[in-house]
Amino acid sequence: MRLVVAQCSVDYTGRLTAHLPLATRLLIVKADGSVLVHSDGGSYKPLNWMSPPCQLKVVDRADVEDTADDPTDDPAPLPEEDWVQQWDVVHAKTGDRLRVRLHEILEDTSVELGIDPGLQKDGVEAHLQALLAQNIETLGTDWSLVRREYPTAIGPVDILARDADGATVAIEIKRRGEIDGVEQLTRYLDLLNRDPLLAPVRGMFAAQAIKPQAKVLAHDRGIDCVTLDYDALRGIDDAESRLF
Amino acid sequence: MRLVVAQCSVDYTGRLTAHLPLATRLLIVKADGSVLVHSDGGSYKPLNWMSPPCQLKVVDRADVEDTADDPTDDPAPLPEEDWVQQWDVVHAKTGDRLRVRLHEILEDTSVELGIDPGLQKDGVEAHLQALLAQNIETLGTDWSLVRREYPTAIGPVDILARDADGATVAIEIKRRGEIDGVEQLTRYLDLLNRDPLLAPVRGMFAAQAIKPQAKVLAHDRGIDCVTLDYDALRGIDDAESRLF
DNA sequence: GCCTGAATTTCGACT
DNA sequence: AGTCGAAGTTCAGGC
Known part of the structure; x- marks a missing residue:
């Protein structure tokens, strides 16, 4: 260098x-x-x-x-x-x-620096997804996980779950909820609702913070919004793991 | 520093x-x-x-x-x-x-550096938009510009134009054409076509390069795609300005 | 000031 | 290798 x-x-x-x-x-x-x-x-x-x-x-x-x-x-x-x-x-x-x-x-x-061992990260969207999947009941009593990364023709849905009534819910997770996330979830919902085995599928947009425009668009399309508390989810997870 | x-x-x-x-x-x-x-x-x-x-x-x-x-x-x-x-x-x-x-x-x-005069840029999306607006006839004979940054409730449409038949065309410009650009244009078209004074409005997606997935989605929604040649547009513009 | 969209984005994962 | 989505994005422009 x-x-x-x-x-x-x-x-x-x-x-x-x-x-x-x-x-x-x-x-x-x-x-x-x-x-x-x-x-x-x-x-x-x-x-x-x-x-x-x-x-x-x-x-x-x-x-x-x-x-x-x-x-x-x-x-x-x-x-x-x-x-x-x-x-x-x-x-x-x-x-x-x-x-x-x-x-x-x-x-x-x-100066001679040599190669760098590189950065070790923790706490991004993948982690949020894992935490929410593991604590799916925080979204509602008797909710259950179908699977993470549920595959579709246009890409994997972050989380597919069932609510207390057994209805299917497609969950899109973002660190920050913006309008394109709602668009993405809308495309998934269009596709999933063509599958008679799944339909009707409703959508849930989950993020640490959701921008007003994204909330408006989501609501307009019948998509629920939920704000995720990373620290709280991690706290739950830690508490659960301490039980074993 | x-x-x-x-x-x-x-x-x-x-x-x-x-x-x-x-x-x-x-x-x-x-x-x-x-x-x-x-x-x-x-x-x-x-x-x-x-x-x-x-x-x-x-x-x-x-x-x-x-x-x-x-x-x-x-x-x-x-x-x-x-x-x-x-x-x-x-x-x-x-x-x-x-x-x-x-x-x-x-x-x-x-070392003491002092404040920097800063970077002067040229050739970004705003410039592409200005060039295309000024050379709207490159899209087709007898095309005419309605206006740049045509305002709508969900944001401004990059360019609104009329084709040779007098039909309204909404043009979305990106440096690189990707799927979210098509989504954006689709939202504009939905809105514009509710206006009886404008409808029917068709869409045109213009970029220096358009990704295959974006092309497919645009075509599926009846939106035309056009690739912009920045140097060619600039060339036309220079040639025109030399006439005066 | 916040909010929105672009970027010479860069980065990483996956196909 | 190309494609796609995320980023401690950063940056610039509009309201």
Whole structure:
């Protein structure tokens, strides 16, 4: 990994065209050749970047414009033109280009990091689904689980259950309930209700938080909404597991 | 901005729980207190991070465990326990926590960057929409623009146009055409067709690339698909502007 | 301010 | 390898 702090301007051409005016920034060149351009703010997203696989070519201004002209003949370059080194980064597959022109290099260090063991995660949607499946009775007395990831032609339904009356319920689980989740559940319900062995199937939209628009659309389509409390579900689960 | 290269382990608790085992990484502390943990690979996303607004507290091991015990009495610490400095970063609003334990510091530099003028973009969906609106006749002879961002109760339709027969066409534009774009257009069409002054309104799904599943769904609902060539549209636009 | 939709999204799982 | 859905998404624009 190479870390450079420099006054630089940046141009990107690929999916879109973008330009960064001259300013002091952090440039990171990773082992795979990828380049990140960071400012001293924003969030984790760089101002500009090139993803791997790509190749970096460094060009020194002196090597390019080493003419025999008398320097006194040259007009003073504009600040934007007064670079000393240029990085040309080209994406190996898409051909996207990133050009960094360095004007003044304030820091330049390289360091060997080695491969990273990687991040271990816990507590996302898959976990919510497992917890709700294991505690399906929190949705109502005498509810029972049919199965998780119930397969259909257009994809698996998160949870299929039966309510106290034995009616089938298709449950769509999201961390955050938004309108597209309701659309997804609607497609499942359309399909499931064509199956005479299952029909009538009603829908339930379950999420840690559901946006008002999603609630309105769900209600309009006769889909119930329920807010999940991850900590509470985990608490129930822990309490149950302690019984054994 | 502070740049630290160090052997470290990281723990995050917030929306989820995550852990990074001991390894050598780059740590970036930005002016707003935000912290990024980068490895020498992956893409622009850090392995872990804390977004602003947040506060960083640095704790030295020596200050915490400065006991009077005879050092020979202490059992040799496990590698994971053998840290020399700890960073506690707490998000000001959500309370999310990031803990970085530094074991060996290989680099530690600070640099003043100042505020960044920011990225200038070109060629995103808004631009596509403007270009297509200005060149609506590329969709068919004698087509005409009704208006961009045609307002409805559930949001604005990207473009409303009339075809050669005077029939109304609602156009949904995406950079990449996917299934939710078709769903969106379907909702607009349902609504627009309830308006006797407009009905019948047909739909057109326009994107630089449309996924097969989206095409199938669009076709199934009688929605036409069209692939937009951004460079060609821009070319037409440039050519037209040169006429004046 | 919240809310909504796009993103050079990136990332992971599954087909 | 392609496709699809989620993300501690982040980001920009509208109300």
